[in-house]
Amino acid sequence: MQTHKAKRVAIIIELVMQSRLTDALEGAGVTGWSVLPVLGGSGRSGGWSREGQVSRGTGMVQVVCVIRPDRLDGLLDAAFAVVDRHIGIVSISDCEVVRAERF
Amino acid sequence: MQTHKAKRVAIIIELVMQSRLTDALEGAGVTGWSVLPVLGGSGRSGGWSREGQVSRGTGMVQVVCVIRPDRLDGLLDAAFAVVDRHIGIVSISDCEVVRAERF
Amino acid sequence: MQTHKAKRVAIIIELVMQSRLTDALEGAGVTGWSVLPVLGGSGRSGGWSREGQVSRGTGMVQVVCVIRPDRLDGLLDAAFAVVDRHIGIVSISDCEVVRAERF
Amino acid sequence: MDQILSLAATNLLSPIILSFALGVAAALARSDLNIPEAVAKGMSIYLLFAIGFKGGVSVADHGIDATLALSLIAGLILSAVLPLIAFALLQVMSGLSRLDAAAVAAHYGSISIVTFVAGTSVLESSGIASEGYMVAVAAAMEAPAILSALWLISRGGDARRMDKDLIREIMLNGSIVLLVGSFAIGWITGAEGLAKIEAFIVSPFQGVLCLFLLDMGLVAGRGLRGGSGVLKPGVLAFGVVMPLVGAALGLGTGLLLGLSTGGVALFMVLSASASYIAVPAAMRVALPEANPSIYLTLSLGVTFPFNLTLGLPIYVAVASALT
Amino acid sequence: MDQILSLAATNLLSPIILSFALGVAAALARSDLNIPEAVAKGMSIYLLFAIGFKGGVSVADHGIDATLALSLIAGLILSAVLPLIAFALLQVMSGLSRLDAAAVAAHYGSISIVTFVAGTSVLESSGIASEGYMVAVAAAMEAPAILSALWLISRGGDARRMDKDLIREIMLNGSIVLLVGSFAIGWITGAEGLAKIEAFIVSPFQGVLCLFLLDMGLVAGRGLRGGSGVLKPGVLAFGVVMPLVGAALGLGTGLLLGLSTGGVALFMVLSASASYIAVPAAMRVALPEANPSIYLTLSLGVTFPFNLTLGLPIYVAVASALT
Amino acid sequence: MDQILSLAATNLLSPIILSFALGVAAALARSDLNIPEAVAKGMSIYLLFAIGFKGGVSVADHGIDATLALSLIAGLILSAVLPLIAFALLQVMSGLSRLDAAAVAAHYGSISIVTFVAGTSVLESSGIASEGYMVAVAAAMEAPAILSALWLISRGGDARRMDKDLIREIMLNGSIVLLVGSFAIGWITGAEGLAKIEAFIVSPFQGVLCLFLLDMGLVAGRGLRGGSGVLKPGVLAFGVVMPLVGAALGLGTGLLLGLSTGGVALFMVLSASASYIAVPAAMRVALPEANPSIYLTLSLGVTFPFNLTLGLPIYVAVASALT
C-alpha cells in the first residue's frame, strides 16, 4: 500500500489550554488533530492524577497532529506561542500515512 | 536490553466501526492490539468532541497495533477493507519492542 | 525550532501495576511520564474490554515516557523488573522534543 | 385553540422545558457547563428503565388490551412508511442528495424516547391516562425505519449490504433491549414489584428528567452552533413540517385503533419525533458518506426542541379534541 | 422444602433478580446495552455506603451484642480456612494447576458484598431481622482468604513475597474502608443521622440495586461468553458445590455463635459467596501467572448467579428451619 | 460560647462532616477508595441545581426583598475587595512571591459553593431561615476576585492581558451558569415547580451531600499528602486567619444590609470560604507560573476543612448572637 511521509506531533498540555491550542493550530492552517485523555503523570512541576486530583478539571490532555513534514515548523511556532509559559511536553516523531488526501 | 524492530500502526476510527476493524484484524492474523479513547478532534469532516457531542456514542477511538514489519501489509489491507469509506486517519511508525514473543 | 533527539517508551500494563511501575521509574531517575487510559485490547492472554469487563478495575493503562536516549537502558531495566511476569507490551520509538530542559 | 395555548404555556413554563432552555442558552453562550457523558448515559438508562417498568406494571394492572398486538403492528408499519414520506418531502423541499435525504428520512421514521417521556409527563400533569403498552410500541418503532431508508438507497442503484452484524446491532441496541426488558420485568412483577422500587423509579423521575433535558439542551445548542451552517431553509422547514405530518399519521392510526386520548396523543408524539441515538449510529455504519451534521442538527437541534415546546401541547390538545 | 420453593419463586420473580437475568440475556445476545463504568462504580459506592450506614445505625439502636467480637473473629477464621477447603476440593474435582487452584480458592474464602446485599433484601421482604454488625463481619471476611492462598502457594515451594504495598492495598481497599467507615458513621450518628439521609440511602435502595444487578448481569454474561471455554466440568461443578460447602460451615458457625435467624442466614451467605473485585485485583499483583478467566468466570459467571437465584432462598430457609 | 460549642459538636457529629472525615482519613492512609470523576461531577451538578432551584423558589414564595439588589452589589464589592486584604495579609504573614500571593488572594475573594451548601444545611438543622437570594449572591461573588488578583499583578508591572476568552470563561463558567439558571427556573416555576421535583432535589439532598463530601475529603486528603510540603507555617496560618477576617467583613456587610440571622450567617460563610474550582482554572490560564500546589492545598486542604468543621458553627453562632 502506498504511504506518504508525515510528522506526528504529540503535545501534552493542561485541559484549560486545549481550546487555545487548537485555535492556534487552526490559525496556522492545521486542519487535522485529535485529543486524547491523560489520566495522570509526573514532570518538573510534580505529579498529578485525575483521580484524587485536588481540583477536577485542571487535568491534562494530549493533542496529536499528523501533518505534512513541510508544515511542521508552522505548527510548532503556533503551538509554542500558546504553550510556552505552560507546563507540558511536545514531542515529534516520523510516521507514514496511507491516505494522503486525509490531512 | 535486546530489542526487535516492529511497526506501530495507529488507526483513529469511529466507535461504531471498532468491532468491525478488530474483527478484520483478527481475520488477518493480527493478535495484539489496544484501543485508546479519543475525546475529540478535527479533520476534513469537521470538528467533534465527546462532550457536547450531538449524538453520544458516535465518537472515535484509536486502535493501536504493534506488529512485526513483515505483517504490516496484511494488516493494512485488512484494515482498509473496513475503514475505506469511513472518516479517520491511519498512521504507521517504526518502533522497537522488547519481548518479541509478545506479539 | 531547535529540537533534541529523545526516546519515547510506551508501556501497556495492568492498572494494578501502575503505581509499582511508576515507583520503579522514579527509582531509576525518570522524572517525566504520563498515564493514558486504554479501553480494551487483545493479546496472548486473550481479549478484554473495560465495558463489560468481568472485574472492574483490572483494566490496563499506557504509561508513556519521553526520555534522553542515554537514559533508555536504565528505564528499561527498571521497568522490566516490574512488568516481567505481567501481561502487556513495551515499545520504544525515536522522537524529538522541543524543550530539552523539560525532561 | 385556547386549550392549546394554555397547555403550551403550562408546558413552556415547566421545570423540564426551562431546564432544556437553560442548556440551549448555556451552549449558545459558549459556557463550559457540561454534564459528564457517563452521567448523561446513566440518566438515560434510568429513564428507559423507569418508563419501561411503569409501562409493564400498567399492563399488568389493566390487563392486555385487545388492541395491543394491533398497536404494535401499526407501529412497525408506521415506522417503515414514515421514511418514504419523509424522503419524498425532502426531495420536494430540500436540495439534499439522495444519500443525505435517505439518512434524514430514517431518523424521522424512528422515534425519540425522550420526547415520548416528556409526552407522558405532559399527559400526567393534565391527568390524562394512556395505554401502558405504548412503551412497547415505542420500542417497536425504533428500528424499521432504518431498513426502509437502506431500501430507498438500494433502489437508487447503490446497493448496501445489510450485514448480519448491523441487523443485530439495530435490533438489539441497548435502548430497545432495556425498554423491552424493563417492560417485561414490570409486567411480571406488577404492582408488587413497583411498590419495592417506587421510591427510585417514580418519585425522582421528573427531577432526573430535568437534569437530563439540561444535558439535551447543551448538546442540542452545541449542535446548532456547530451545524447550523449546513441547514438550508428548505431543510430547516422540513424539521418542523415533518413532525406535523408524522403526528397527523399517528393521529389517524391512533383513532383507527380506538386508543384512549392519551394513547392517541402518544402515537402522535412517537410518529412526530425523530431519532438521534440509534439511527445515527446505524447510519454511520451503513451510510458513512451521508453527512452526520445534517441529520443530527435537524433531528436534535430543530425537531426535538419543536416537539418539546410546541409539538407536545398541540398533539395532546388535538388528541383530546378528537377522542 | 415447600418453604424453599416458595421463597425461591418469590426471589426469582423479584425485580432485582429479573434485572440480573435481563443483563445476562442481553450480554449473551450480544446487545450493546452497557452501563458506564463510572456509573456502575458510583452505584456500588452508594450500595456500600448505604449498607454500612444502616448496619451501624442498627448497632447503635440495639446496642452491642455480646457476640459481636466473637462473630468478627469467627469471620476472620472462616475466611482464612475456607480457601484451604476450596483448594483441597479443587485438587480432587478439577485438573487445575496449583497456582490456578490457589487463586480460585482465595476468591471463595473472601466474600461478595452484592450477594450479601441481596441476602439482606431477601431477609427484609421475608420480615426476618438480623444483627446489624453482620456488615462488619462482611468487611472482616474480605481479606484473610488472600493471605491463606498465598501461603498455600509458598508451601508449594513457590515463595511469594507479600510486599508491604500489597498488604496495605488489601487491607485498605476501597470497599473495606467504605463499608467500615460508613458503619462507623452510622453507629456514631444513630437514628438521628439516619433520619437525615433516609430518603437517600433507604427509599431508593432497592431500585438502585436493580440497576446495579442489571450491570452485574451484563458483566457476568459477557464473562460467560468469553470465558466459558476455560471452564471444564469439574471446575464448573466446583462453582456450585463450594458455595454449599461454605454455607454449611457458615451455618455451623452462626449456630455456634447463637445468632438470630437472619444472622445465621447472612453468615451462610457470606461463606457461600465468592469475591470478584478485591481478590482478583490482589491476584493480578501477587499471582500474575494464574489465569484470570478461570477465577473470574467461575466466581462471577457461575457462583454469583447460583447464590443469587437458588442459594439465597436455600440459605434463608435452612436458617429459618434450624433456629 | 456554649452555643458555639454545642453547635460545633452537633455539626462535627453530623453524617456529612463524618463522611468528609472518612474521606480525609482514607486518603491519608493511602486507601484506593475513590469516587469516579464523572460521578463526583454529576453530584456537584445535582447540588448546584438543587440549591439554585430552592433559592429561586424561596424568592418566588417570599417575594423580592428590598435588599436583593443591594446584597448582590455588596457581594460583588466584597469579592473584589477581599483579595486585596488577602494579598496584604499574605505579604505580612508569608514569604510567598507576589505572583503566588496574588493567585492565593484570588481564591479567598471568590467562594466555595459546597461550604455554602453545608452552611445552609447547618442553618436548616438549627431551624434558622435565610434569604433565598443568597444563592444569587454566591454566584455574584464567584468571579470579581479573579479580576482583582490580575489587577494586583499588573500593578506590579507584570501586565497580564485578560483576553476576551478568559473573561467569557470566568463569567460563564459552568457553576455560575447552573446556579443562576436553576435559580431562575425555581423563581419562574415557584412552589408548583418545586412540588414536581421535590422528591429529587429536596429529600435525597443531605445524602448526596454526604457522598459528595466523602469525595471532597478524599481529594483534600490526597492534596494534603502531596502538597503539604509547600505550605510553610505562615501560609498555613493564613489559611485559618483569612476565613475569620473574611467572615468579619461578611458579618459587617450582612448587618449593614439588615439581613436575617440566616442571611448574615451565609454572608459570613461566603466571605470566609475560598474557591477551589473556578479560580484555579482561571489561574492556570492567566498566571501559569503561580504554583497550583500552594493555592489548592491551602484552599481545599486547610480552609475548606476549617470552615466545614469549626467555621460554620462559629459563623452561625455569631450571626445568631448579633441579629
Ligand SMILES: Nc1ncnc2c1ncn2[C@@H]1O[C@H](COP(=O)(O)O)[C@@H](O)[C@H]1O
Ligand atoms: N518526559 C515526559 N514524558 C511523558 N510525559 C511527560 C514528560 N514530561 C512531562 N510530562 C507530562 O507533562 C506534565 C507536566 O510536565 P512538566 O511541565 O514537566 O511539569 C506531567 O505531569 C506529565 O503528564
Ligand SMILES: Nc1ncnc2c1ncn2[C@@H]1O[C@H](COP(=O)(O)O)[C@@H](O)[C@H]1O
Ligand atoms: N491529521 C490528523 N491528525 C490527527 N488526527 C486526525 C487527523 N486527521 C483526522 N484526524 C482525526 O480523525 C477524525 C476524522 O477525520 P476526517 O476523516 O479527516 O474527518 C478527526 O475528527 C480527528 O479526530
Ligand SMILES: Nc1ncnc2c1ncn2[C@@H]1O[C@H](COP(=O)(O)O)[C@@H](O)[C@H]1O
Ligand atoms: N502487539 C500489540 N499491540 C498493541 N497492544 C498490545 C499488543 N500486544 C498486547 N497488547 C496489549 O496488552 C494487553 C495484554 O497483552 P498480552 O500480554 O499479549 O496478553 C492486550 O490486551 C493489549 O491491550
Ligand code: NA
Ligand atoms: Na417518528
Ligand code: NA
Ligand atoms: Na466466601
Ligand code: NA
Ligand atoms: Na471568600
